[in-house]
Amino acid sequence: MLLTDAEADHVGGLAALRGSTGLKVYATPPVRAVLAPVRAGLDRYAPWEWADSLADGGFVLAGGLVVTAHPLAAKVPAYVPARTAADAPWVTAYRVEDLVTGRVLLYAPCVGAWSPALDDLCASADCVLLDGTHFDASATGTAARAAAGWTATGHLPVSGPGGSLAALARHPGRRRVYTHLDDTNPLLDPDSPARAQIAAQQVEVLPDGSEFVV
Incomplete structure (x- = not known):
């Protein structure tokens, strides 16, 4: 299991896997540290192996896939005390x-x-799966966050001159897919102008259950 962060809705599923044997979880040191109480509770069902995702040289998964983790941001989850280092x-x-x-x-x-x-x-x-949480900074509930520096610590909008779609345009020839869409995101509607906008740049939104063959 590979954790990208420690957000509550990203790690809450660990509890549903309690009792599963032979699991190995990769995460960064701050994520593993903040989840220490959760880890202790899960180990009472079945001990898991927790590894540093940032270890030098990366790590190898079954089948010969080599994985390396790359720090993106220092977004501290809201449930973590403010005193926690924000530059981790x-x-x-x-x-x-x-x-x-x-x-x-x-x-x-x-x-x-x-x-x-x-x-x-x-x-x-060859294939990029990228954060497409919000289509623009005016999406429901994001305007106030944007005014408070939201794009620096939250999710970069898809559209706009500084959005991720403009950045992806610098990487043609690769398969580019938006993931992690908010339920208010117009990209979820196949017939929306937003979907047409990204399709014009050959960027995709795929249905649940899609599989990728590397």
């Missing part, structure tokens, strides 16, 4: 490479701001 690698993207085919999948579901490092990751990937 709370959010990471995962780069998954198949050494047999040489193909690469990039998974980045929580992007607060675009960076040169993210450009480099996209340039090295």
Whole structure:
């Protein structure tokens, strides 16, 4: 299991897997630390192995997939005390490479701001799964956050001159897919102008249950 962050709705499913044997969970040091009480409780059902996702050289999954984690942001979950270091690698993207085919999948579901490092990751990937949470900064409930610096610590909007769609345009020739969509996002409607806008740049939104072959 690969954790990208410690947000409550991203780690809550761990409880549903309690009692499962042989699980190994990869996460960054701050994520593992803040989940220490949860880990202790889960270990009472069946002990899991918790590993550092940022270990040098990455790690290998069954089937020969080589995974490396790349820090994206320092977005501290709201339930974490404010005294917790805000500059720690709370959010990471995962780069998954198949050494047999040489193909690469990039998974980045929580992007607060675009960076040169993210450009480099996209340039090295054959398929990019990217945060598409909000279509624009005026989406329901986000205007106030934007005024308070929301895009620096939350989710980068898809549209707009500084949005992720403009950034993805720098990486043609790769399969580009939006994931992690908010339930108010117009991209969920296949007939919406928003969906047409990203389709014009050959960026996709896929149905639940889609599988990727690297």
